[in-house]
Amino acid sequence: MGFTNSDLHSSLKKYFGFSQFKGLQEKVIQNILENKDTFVIMPTGGGKSLCYQLPAIMKEGTSIVVSPLIALMKNQVDAIRGVSEHHGIAHVLNSSLTKTEVKQVKEDISSGITKLLYVAPESLTKEENIEFLKGVPLSFVAVDEAHCISEWGHDFRPEYRNLKSIINRLGENIPIIGLTATATPKVQEDIIKNLGMTDAKVFKASFNRPNLFYEVRPKTQNVDADIIRFVKQNQGKSGIIYCLSRKRVEELAQVLQVNGVSAVPYHAGFDAKTRSKYQDMFLMEEVDVVVATIAFGMGIDKPDVRFVIHHDIPKSIESYYQETGRAGRDGGEGHCLAFYAYKDVEKLEKFMSGKPVAEQEIGNALLQEIVAYAETSMSRRKFILHYFGENFDAVNGDGANMDDNARNPKKKEEAKDEVVK
Numbered sequence: 438m439g440f441t442n443s444d445l446h447s448s449l450k451k452y453f454g455f456s457q458f459k460g461l462q463e464k465v466i467q468n469i470l471e472n473k474d475t476f477v478i479m480p481t482g483g484g485k486s487l488c489y490q491l492p493a494i495m496k497e498g499t500s501i502v503v504s505p506l507i508a509l510m511k512n513q514v515d516a517i518r519g520v521s522e523h524h525g526i527a528h529v530l531n532s533s534l535t536k537t538e539v540k541q542v543k544e545d546i547s548s549g550i551t552k553l554l555y556v557a558p559e560s561l562t563k564e565e566n567i568e569f570l571k572g573v574p575l576s577f578v579a580v581d582e583a584h585c586i587s588e589w590g591h592d593f594r595p596e597y598r599n600l601k602s603i604i605n606r607l608g609e610n611i612p613i614i615g616l617t618a619t620a621t622p623k624v625q626e627d628i629i630k631n632l633g634m635t636d637a638k639v640f641k642a643s644f645n646r647p648n649l650f651y652e653v654r655p656k657t658q659n660v661d662a663d664i665i666r667f668v669k670q671n672q673g674k675s676g677i678i679y680c681l682s683r684k685r686v687e688e689l690a691q692v693l694q695v696n697g698v699s700a701v702p703y704h705a706g707f708d709a710k711t712r713s714k715y716q717d718m719f720l721m722e723e724v725d726v727v728v729a730t731i732a733f734g735m736g737i738d739k740p741d742v743r744f745v746i747h748h749d750i751p752k753s754i755e756s757y758y759q760e761t762g763r764a765g766r767d768g769g770e771g772h773c774l775a776f777y778a779y780k781d782v783e784k785l786e787k788f789m790s791g792k793p794v795a796e797q798e799i800g801n802a803l804l805q806e807i808v809a810y811a812e813t814s815m816s817r818r819k820f821i822l823h824y825f826g827e828n829f830d831a832v833n834g835d836g837a838n839m840d841d842n843a844r845n846p847k848k849k850e851e852a853k854d855e856v857v858k
């Protein structure tokens with residue numbers, strides 16, 4: 438069953454209402470339609486879901502989508518149900534379903550209505566589910582958030598490690614699609630190895646965000662004053678300030694308020710109602726600034742965040758990239774300012790000291806990379822992209838002039854002295 442490019446475009450329009458593919462989507466989808474293993478690496482917001490949803494709808498059989506979070510699955514299923522007259526086009530199979538619901542899901546799969554079956558890895562491990570799925574035509578298995586397979590990723594889930602052996606039991610030569618926004622070569626190697634995807638075609642989008650300006654400043658006792666000054670210079674603009682601890686979040690939010698900045702705090706210690714109140718105040722622009730722990734941001738899609746400040750250095754370059762990535766989504770200005778003091782690194786090391794040795798080793802290695810980023814005199818953008826295995830031309834590349842080091846080159850020693858004091 439061959440599909441032409443015009444089939445692809447008309448399905449895109451028909452099912453999703455879009456007139457154009459984004460980035461590498463079309464190439465990815467063509468590869469999947471040819472039943473080949475496919476590895477997709479695209480930044481968050483790049484449009485990875487469509488890469489498997491569209492071919493799933495177009496192909497014979499049911500696709501299995503492995504996803505780590507029930508909330509993520511529910512969102513996707515609701516969205517996909519909107520594109521078809523059949524509610525059963527997408528289902529979630531998990532342990533919270535009643536017997537009747539499970540029966541309905543299985544019926545929809547058997548009758549070929551279901552094109553996307555979302556499962557958590559735990560559900561896929563269940564013998565009864567494996568037995569059932571063995572007997573139905575499957576188009577492919579998509580492993581979303583595939584970095585969960587790797588201890589080097591930010592969200593390791595041991596259950597992801599068993600996926601390959603389960604997929605093997607579901608049938609012969611079922612194509613596998615791995616998708617992630619984690620661009621580090623180590624994580625990618627783990628994914629390829631664990632999912633047995635050595636022959637997969639790899640589609641990697643650039644992680645360069647040319648509209649973001651990267652800056653690192655030494656963190657002194659006056660960090661609060663420095664932050665207040667920065668925010669006041671950017672009055673009326675939306676910004677996020679990340680702090681490591683909940684206590685610091687509350688203190689800094691208060692300090693900002695006292696200084697006439699409209700700010701709210703946000704961390705996982707507040708109850709759900711308070712959290713969503715503060716989040717909405719930020720989204721609705723009743724306040725300019727949210728001071729938050731990393732609990733804030735997942736799934737937040739405010740396009741005009743103009744700055745992201747890190748009061749404390751994050752635990753890896755990848756975290757830093759994800760967190761700063763919330764700035765400038767609309768393509769406009771996005772200032773990413775990190776305050777850095779080596780003693781904060783020691784604090785992070787101490788946090789890890791109770792953890793298993795292997796985890797500590799990985800954590801420390803990641804930490805050394807972010808230290809190197811903070812202390813580098815190289816173009817920050819080049820440094821980040823190099824970390825993601827990407828070459829960046831610091832002279833002519835897109836965004837070449839958009840970081841402190843690129844604008845004010847300084848000698849290495851000078852840079853270090855500044856940080857030490």
Ligand code: ADP
Nearest residue numbers: 455457458459479480481482483484485486487
């Ligand atoms: P990712 O999983 O890579 O983070 P998503 O799949 O959640 O990204 O997609 C991000 C957003 O992009 C969604 O709102 C989605 O509807 C939108 N999107 C995806 N593909 C297209 C397209 N071809 N045209 C316009 N918008 C798209």
Ligand code: MG
Nearest residue numbers: 485486581582
């Ligand atoms: Mg996604």
